[in-house]
Amino acid sequence: MRTRHAAPGLQTEGNHVSGITKRATKLADGRDLIYFDDADTVLPVERRIDERPLDPRPATARMRQDPLTGEWVSIAAARQNRAFLPPAEFDPLAPQSATNPSEIPDVYDVAVFENKSPSFGPDLEAEDAPPSIAALSDVGIGREYRSVGRCEVVCFSPETAGSFASISESRARTVVEAWADRTAALSAMPGIQQVFPFENRGEAIGVTLHHPHGQIYSYPYVTPRTQRLLASIERFGPDLFASVLESERASERVVLAGEHFTAFVPFAARWPLEIHMLPHRHVADFAGLTDAEKDELAHMHLRLTRGMDQLYDTPTPYIAAWHQAPVSVGRDTVRLMLQITSPRRAESKLKYLAGSESAMGAWIGDIVPEQQAAFIRGGIERA
Known part of the structure; x- marks a missing residue:
């Protein structure tokens, strides 16, 4: 086990009313990782850094317009490689261990990080980024743009199985604070038109990880619904x-x-x-x-x-x-x-x-x- 030390560039801020603390850092490939510590946390301030040798991030997907409906479809082929129902000892959302090189390098209460295989992003300012909302509403044949945006994973707990229902009330309040923080931050990013937090629960829904977690999608357009x-x-x-x-x-x-x-x-x-x-x-x-x-x-x-x-x-x-x-x-x-x-x-x-x-x-x-x-x-x- 490596010696515990503070992650470089770790930025800390807190909500003085709720007592919840936010700690921002980076993963080895440059993706954002943000810890949200419970108001009653027992965790230390210091966090290990991510030292994994990681491949470069995939290219941003491209989205194509369906001229029959005017809707946009993101073609994100990199998602084919995402984890599918791994055993608990190889849970990619659990804290890293000597045998599990997961996405989160240290212990946490709630953790938010950029998805490794996103449907939108990571490039927010591509030359062929989508234009205005009004221009996106036009309909044509063969229209496509880069799928700029952002997809984040919100881990509700370090436990390897469960859902929102299985966490404590203090932890639930931390998750709500994380949703509020990320909504504000993502809404301020260039090209983002809508921010959508959600939780998929159960294999019948299509869940590929049993770890208690949700996601946040940030779209470059206003969704059809x-x-x-x-x-x-x-x-x-x-x-x-x-x-x-x-x-x-x-x-x-x-x-x-x-x-x-x-x-x-x-x-x-x-x-x-x-x-x-x-x-x-x-x-x-x-x-x-x-x-x-x-x-x-x-x-x-x-x-x-x-x-x-x-x-x-x-x-x-x-x-x-x-x-x-x-x-x-x-x-x-x-x-x-x-x-x-x-x-x-x-x-x-x-x-x-x-x-x-x-x-x-x-x-x-x-x-x-x-x-x-x-x-x-x-x-x-x-x-």
Whole structure:
């Protein structure tokens, strides 16, 4: 084991209200690595440096436009080489050891680093970077640009198995602080138009690592889902989110409510298990939350994900997706929103997106949303 020493260029800053400390450094190939230490951490300040001999980073992928929809598709062939369900002793997200040359050189509470095989980036200022949002909305044949952007991995814990639901409340608060910090930092980078934190949980979702972690994608365009949302706001009016929240809070679909947030099964739920959560005031993204809101959000997100695991005898696969306002449009109308979705429609049955959903985007719900809400409330109560 190498002697412990401070990483060169380690930059430290803290949130004086939360007590969470941020420590920024670099991996051996120049990628950013950021430690977020819990408010009640027992870890030392010093961290070992990454001394692995690493290959150069892959070239930034290229994205092509589908002229039938106007959507952009990033062709990221380097992702074919990423780790696939390795044994725990070779977990690439665990702290490095003499036998495991993983991505993180030392012990940590929460760690964030640039993805080794990103779908977007790392080159943010390429000569053929995407132009303005308006130019990207044009449609043509054979249009392509470099997939500038950034993809980061957020490790919730050094444990080799688990999910957000398995971490402590203090650790959950650290993860929320990391999401807020990275949202602000990524939004300020050149060419970034939208920042998307998310957690994939379970092999049924396509997870390739059992380590408790999530990701953050930073796109060079406004995503198709958000474009449709902006169009709905234009048709309905700027108070769409406030009106949705008022309607849902008055319904029997609420599954959990706090001082600052309410979680509910949406009126037109698509998935067998689906939960949305909204802040009670307008907040565009994580960076705009107060410390009191972050505290409650961490607590409620834990209760929701733990409740999902009490619905059946085995853990429930899900996607926890944090929808945020784009960087330069819709800031006054698009509200931060959590959407948890799961394809699990019974103990041993999954909903597959077959003909109608996949081919036509025409959804058919399997469960009445009000019944779904009662089922999920029971899981939360048991958790």
